[in-house]
Amino acid sequence: MIDRALVERVDLLCLDAGNTVIFLDHARIARFLESRGVDAEIDALIQAEGSAKRGLAGDGSGEVVAFSWPHEREPGGAEWGKVMGTIMALGARAPRERVPELLAALWEEHLRFNLYSRVPEGLPAAISRLRSAGVKVAIISNSEGRLASLFEELGILACFDRVVDSSVVGVAKPDPRIFSFATEAFGISPDRTLHLGDTFATDIAGARAAGIRTALIDPFLHYPGLYLDVPRVDSVAQVSDAILALR
Template identity: 30%
Template sequence: MPKVDEKVYLLLDAGGTLVFPDFPFFAHLVNEITGRIPSVAELHRAFLHATHSLDVLLGRALAGEPVPYDADYFIYREMLRRITVPPEAIEQILREVEEINLTRNIWTFTGNWVVPALKELAAAGYRMSVVSNSDGRVEAVLKNAGLRDFFDLVIDSAVEGFAKPDPRLFRRALSRLGLAPTQALYVGDFYHIDVLGANRAQVAALQLDGEGLAEAEGWPGRRVPNLSALPGLLAESGLDLDDPSWHPFPPDPPEAIL
């Protein structure tokens, strides 16, 4: 497997990595319904805890437990619960979110660390593409956020017909880019979606763990708080993506690839 100084190709998740729910819009809805205005920082922290709660559920599902959920609305509901929005107000907010989402994807917020990190990676010579579970609109979301030009390709699960952790989504990206799995590193925020799916496709993976919650679970693997730490990590001397810490999940057996 190539060392990072050979410029491994970077495959990035979108939601929770590059873009986030429209926190100012959620703050407006909370204020409209409850009279309280949560800060963007408060909502972002609640979002990180909400996504981790979903990640835990996904792990239980992998172990065979029946845990029905709607990923986006689980996250929104848990995020609002964590900032102490009353249950009846949460449901009213989610009805408004559902209506708005018919006309625009609401994952439109980007942290102030995202563009500087992408610029630093591009300046260092790293090429990048996006592999995202989305609704067919992620390319437009990235374009509207001013991020699309950083990426060679944008792979959207709704367009391709399968979603992470299905390794076919990663293999589709690798095929279009002319890459072997050993030439790429995937970066995303979900252990049981992003890391699992990438590893199943034989791709090294790095998890974003902004609150250290995955680390506290004792889940194996490599992680950093957010995208701003990626350039520094890649600059480390002797960093070898063949190390098992980048592959906490086994690859799919050869017969599963056929």
């Protein structure tokens, strides 16, 4: 059950991309690692991803394993490298001296076709219903500058009124200014805006700093017992329908 206060008077729904609209393909990462002689179990990769996400918050609740690797200074590369490097080191227990080369090879795979590419069933239809009722829907994502083209390839670009890619606009979450690329574009105040995302350090902290309501999508239970003041929701579709019910 979603708290009515979370979804009432929402004129703009902002969404993170990864693990909110497009989900990480852990099985693909496992296949990549196994093809290079590194055993990988999907559940372990998921747990390590959670450690990285918690570690990014810097509050001691998780661990980020950082590596120097060839593409870390490219747009979107720094945060991506921390998450994927932690997945490799903690989840797959890859030899740490091999992680930089594995990151470089996986980055090429990621640029060829984004590792975050699984679209939940029912999401496009739910967003379409919400937009038909007059609610604007925008993506606010820390990405590599290719998010719009990925969405077009996945057939979901038309679902959104605006796609704000950090590498395109030059501002990344948790900097609250990134949200203004949506709120100011539509003339909608932060108090009439709701942001959904899967990472506390970027999504929740950034949206809160912008004066925007927030909720955490945590499908893999990466935040057990943490940040209990942040509402949890199951999916974008669930929230979209809850907003629509109050229109």
